[in-house]
Amino acid sequence: MFLIPNAVVRFFHRMASPPHFYAFTDKVMPWLIIIFVLLTGFGLYGGLYLAPADYQQGDSYRIIYIHVPSAWMSLFIYMVMAISGAIGLVWRIKLAEIVAISSAPIGASFTFIALFTGSLWGKPMWGTWWVWDARLTSELILLFLYLGVIGLYGAIDDKRVASKAVAILALVGVVNIPIIHYSVEWWNTLHQGPTVTKIDKPSIHVSMLFPLLLMALSFKFYYLIALIQRIRIELLQRERNAQWVKAKVLELR
Amino acid sequence: MALFYAFIAIIRRDLLLAVRRRSEIANPLLFFILVITLFPLGIGAQPHLLQAIAPGIIWVSALLAAMLSLDSLFRSDFDDGSLEQILLSPYPASVLVLAKIIAHWLVTGLPLLIVAPLLAVLLGMPTQSIGVLLLTLLLGTPVLSLIGAIGVSLTVGLRRGGMILSLLVLPLYVPVLIFAGNAVEMAGSGLPVDAQINILISILCLSVVLAPWPTAAALKMSVN
Numbered sequence: 001m002f003l004i005p006n007a008v009v010r011f012f013h014r015m016a017s018p019p020h021f022y023a024f025t026d027k028v029m030p031w032l033i034i035i036f037v038l039l040t041g042f043g044l045y046g047g048l049y050l051a052p053a054d055y056q057q058g059d060s061y062r063i064i065y066i067h068v069p070s071a072w073m074s075l076f077i078y079m080v081m082a083i084s085g086a087i088g089l090v091w092r093i094k095l096a097e098i099v100a101i102s103s104a105p106i107g108a109s110f111t112f113i114a115l116f117t118g119s120l121w122g123k124p125m126w127g128t129w130w131v132w133d134a135r136l137t138s139e140l141i142l143l144f145l146y147l148g149v150i151g152l153y154g155a156i157d158d159k160r161v162a163s164k165a166v167a168i169l170a171l172v173g174v175v176n177i178p179i180i181h182y183s184v185e186w187w188n189t190l191h192q193g194p195t196v197t198k199i200d201k202p203s204i205h206v207s208m209l210f211p212l213l214l215m216a217l218s219f220k221f222y223y224l225i226a227l228i229q230r231i232r233i234e235l236l237q238r239e240r241n242a243q244w245v246k247a248k249v250l251e252l253r
Numbered sequence: 254m255a256l257f258y259a260f261i262a263i264i265r266r267d268l269l270l271a272v273r274r275r276s277e278i279a280n281p282l283l284f285f286i287l288v289i290t291l292f293p294l295g296i297g298a299q300p301h302l303l304q305a306i307a308p309g310i311i312w313v314s315a316l317l318a319a320m321l322s323l324d325s326l327f328r329s330d331f332d333d334g335s336l337e338q339i340l341l342s343p344y345p346a347s348v349l350v351l352a353k354i355i356a357h358w359l360v361t362g363l364p365l366l367i368v369a370p371l372l373a374v375l376l377g378m379p380t381q382s383i384g385v386l387l388l389t390l391l392l393g394t395p396v397l398s399l400i401g402a403i404g405v406s407l408t409v410g411l412r413r414g415g416m417i418l419s420l421l422v423l424p425l426y427v428p429v430l431i432f433a434g435n436a437v438e439m440a441g442s443g444l445p446v447d448a449q450i451n452i453l454i455s456i457l458c459l460s461v462v463l464a465p466w467p468t469a470a471a472l473k474m475s476v477n
Contacts, residue, residue, distance in 0.1 A: 141427055148420045152407060155408070155414065156410075161475075165407045165471065168407065171467065172403055
């Protein structure tokens, strides 16, 4: 606490209160959207137009500009979900609970996109839609973990209780993620196929790498935008009897 | 010392309850045997094919049997209120929960170990891998009970918790399945399996230490 400047602490305290969060995101949202659109525009232009075609794979490698950032996001969002779930469990911060549960559908979508684009790429490159390979299997398990979180939240009627249950489940899943990852990798080396080595050493040129990093950043901003929108809706639903929501509704009329 | 007595008392009580209601022991076991007999009927009875997939069949069936038996872990205690008594007692809930899980494993997991060699012979598994199969089951099925306890404690308060339980628990079972299945397969081709067994032991140690903790937290949440 002593190391963090006072202003920062105050900022986080205010963010934890729903009306402040709502008003603050109102102001920030347009800027986030502008940054996201710019990043995506430059990233896609760089990736799909400026970057040269791969000498082996031709143009079909360009799917990595969607595939790789979504795979990164799928892991990143799971960690965000677990950490904010833990914060919600320990300090009982309502907003942290909402961040955790609002992240789950976004993370699940990114995981699905990573799997889907991967299999689209795999068909022409590997000659098959699906291989029971380390990466693919662990990503599929990750999708199931996300779906479990969403399903559990939906199954419990009392949403305060549901948020706690989800946080516990997400934390248990975190312990499992490295286990899944390494075990499956290890398992796969025993029936190694020739296809895996190809993705293991992606010696990538700067002209291809730079758009990829732009896209990764733009996906982060997309996540932030989607997350904030989900949080706002969840806040309005949970606090529908609060005074500030009433004021907001009257304002809109 | 008092904690130890409470621990033992819970194990004794649950074992006694299981003996009085024998279907609890018989159901997962019958399910295990039935699922395994379905495979030769569904796939066709070529001995080569069956022998190749026997470790996988036995382990997947054990996984499903363990999952189906989970509901009996806290259900009756939740319904009649003894779960609340356990949680309200002055002893740490995680230790008492561990006692319940151990009793549950003795009732539903251990019988699987006893019939597994018979089923392995029926599927034509090589004799040198049957020992490894038993070892993996001995190390793996307690993990299934421990991890399953987390899932079932999250859903015990729900009326329609059955479907959601499988979604919560099965992804978490994957590492055990991979290492155990792999160890049995390797043993069948005469390779050393120390690495897989060591990893299974470490998974067991970790889950004995870590799993009762979220289980107790989730039970407290489900009860109130």
